Amino acid sequence: MAVTPDGNRYYFNYGIASKGSGQPVSEDTLFEIGSVSKTFTATLAAHAI
Numbered sequence: 001m002a003v004t005p006d007g008n009r010y011y012f013n014y015g016i017a018s019k020g021s022g023q024p025v026s027e028d029t030l031f032e033i034g035s036v037s038k039t040f041t042a043t044l045a046a047h048a049i
Contacts (some may be wrong), residue, residue, distance in 0.1 A: 002027065 001012045009029040 013025045
């Protein structure tokens with residue numbers, strides 16, 4: 001998670017990026033959004049109506 005109050009960036013990282021290596025999640029870790037975007041699209045469409 002990242003927040004930017006008053007232009008200052010703060011990152012809060014939880015979990016691991018790779019089960020095999022045990023590499024932790026960092027602010028540079030990329031995640032696929034998958035089906036989450038469908039929820040946002042439906043919410044925006046409902047709000048527009």
